[in-house]
Amino acid sequence: MLSIKIVDVKHFMNLLLKEDTFDRFLLNEATVKTGVSYIIDGKINTNFYDTEEQEAIGVRTHCYFAEQRPFLFSLMKGKKVPLSFRIVFMLAPANVQKLLELNQFSFQASDINGLFLNLHFEQGVLTCTSGSSLRIFTLDKTLDQVWEHYLKAFFKKHQIPFEELE
Numbered sequence: 001m002l003s004i005k006i007v008d009v010k011h012f013m014n015l016l017l018k019e020d021t022f023d024r025f026l027l028n029e030a031t032v033k034t035g036v037s038y039i040i041d042g043k044i045n046t047n048f049y050d051t052e053e054q055e056a057i058g059v060r061t062h063c064y065f066a067e068q069r070p071f072l073f074s075l076m077k078g079k080k081v082p083l084s085f086r087i088v089f090m091l092a093p094a095n096v097q098k099l100l101e102l103n104q105f106s107f108q109a110s111d112i113n114g115l116f117l118n119l120h121f122e123q124g125v126l127t128c129t130s131g132s133s134l135r136i137f138t139l140d141k142t143l144d145q146v147w148e149h150y151l152k153a154f155f156k157k158h159q160i161p162f163e164e165l166e
Contacts, residue, residue, distance in 0.1 A: 002130040002148040008162035009126045016087075016119075017073040021158050023066035025089035028116065030068070032075045033083040039067060042088075062090060076150040091115040091147075103146050109137045115147050127165065 006012045015021040027042035042062040046054055076082055091099070097109045114131035120127050130148050155162055 001144065001163075003165040004128050004155075005165055006126040006128065007163060009054065009121070009124065012126060012160055013076075014161065015084050015158060017069060017076060020066065022089065023064060024092060024095070025065050025117065026062040026092050027065045028062060028088040028114070030072060030085070030087045031164055032072065032085045032120040034075065034080070036069075037074055040072075042068070043045045043085070064092070065089065081124075084119065085119070086121075087118070087119040089117040091117075094132060099146065099150065103142075105143065107138075112143075115143075117151060149165070 013132055027040070027150040030038075030040040032038045034039075044061060044063055045058060046057065049057065074089075076085070091114070093109060096112055096115060099115070100107075100109055100112075111134060113135055116133070118129045118131060120129075128151075130144070130151055132144050132147055134143075
């Protein structure tokens, strides 16, 4: 499991809430604690949408972060920073498939429940941890290692300075 501390929280928050940096991740869930607490379940309620909208959503079970980013921005902007927040991202299924193909894994995307990036902010400290959930049992940790490497490369690509935690 990758565990890192974000060095420049302000820069990260700009990338998170004002830029499209994280927009292609799926939002699993988010919790923002300000004067009151807000909990967002990223699961799509398909019954809310008409047939045409459901076709556009396709087989996705969760919304893209891009679809909730403006709302989260509205919760967090202002003179006071949130007391805390937690955001759990998932790698979109198409990107899970690409990751498997690029690394020549023997199992299928359907064997993976999710590859997660967890953000946690509290008392001015922002940490990120990786996680994976499989539908199959394996002692092989190669997928975790590849996912951690992918996340480090993602942070470096977007010039997000971080320190690895033990």
